[in-house]
Amino acid sequence: MDVRDLDRRAGAALGEIIMQVRPEHLSLPTPCPDWTVRGLLRHIVSENEGFAAAAINGSAPVQTWNGGRLGDNPAGAYRRSNVAVADAFADGGALDRLMEVREYGSFPRRIALTFHHLDCVVHAWDLARAIGIPYSPPRDLVEAALDLARRIPDTDSARGPGAAFERSVKVSGTASEFDQLLGLLGRNPEWTV
Template sequence: MDIRDLDRRAGGVLGEVVMQVRPEQLWFPTPCPDWTVRGLLRHIVSENEGFAAAATDGSAPVQTWTGGRLGDNPAGAYRSSNVRIADAFADGGALDRLMEVREFGTFPRRIALTFHQLDCVVHAWDLAKAIDIPYEPPADMVEAALTLARRIPDTDAARGPGAAFERGVKVPGDASELHVLLGLLGRNPDWVSPLD
């Protein structure tokens, strides 16, 4: 499996959700604590720009990872940042070249792309729940994200306020793989918007 192809498809699935966000929904709450839909979109664009810059230059300043701008066209900002990701990783011979991923460390670019693919799958769910639309990602995307999520430590030192993920949430034994993934990353699969 070419991780670049999987990541491009995951970015496309996330893009399909982003394109359904209406202006009046930008201030809706999301399953991500402290983020509205607009805040989550800004985070997604920022992450795309950070991954693209770090893939190209080996690292990127924190301002790149956090400074994404939506302007008055969040969907357009997402599309542009998503193209940057694909372009930055297009040179297939360089997937073993190292790049720094924020504060998480330095990894081969192929491993960094697995982080990005996981983000796409989970943040698409976050957005879909926030704007109340169906979301059923392809099984291979969920499986790849789940493989990585199972390796992320679930400790007080690594999770919680200010960290990338909250502590894990228990899900029923018969939960779908998507719900297992969400639980591992601190999401409650049964989250309901307080606006409902």
């Protein structure tokens, strides 16, 4: 399994959701606490820019990780930043080279890209829920993201306000793998606007 292919496909699925965001959606709440649709889009573009810069340079300044600008065309801003990520990771022979991911530490680029893939899969759901459209990611994208989500410690020191993820929420024992993924990352699969 090539993580670059998984990430490209997850980014494309997220892009399809973003293409459906309309100006009237931008102020809607999302399953991400404290983020409207506009705030989440800005976060997604910023993360893409940070991942791309860090993959190329080994690290990126905090302003890059937080500076995403949407302008008047959030879908265009996303598209440009998503292409930058794909281009930055295109040199497959360098996937074991270390890169710094925000304040979370240095990881081989291959592992860092799994973080990005996870974000794409879950943020696509966040946006789809916020704007009221269906989203059902392919099983292999969910399985890869779920594998990573199961490894993220569910402790107060690793999750909660200011951390990358909220504390996990309980889901049914018969929940789908995707709903399990959402629950592990602190999202209620039944969330609605």
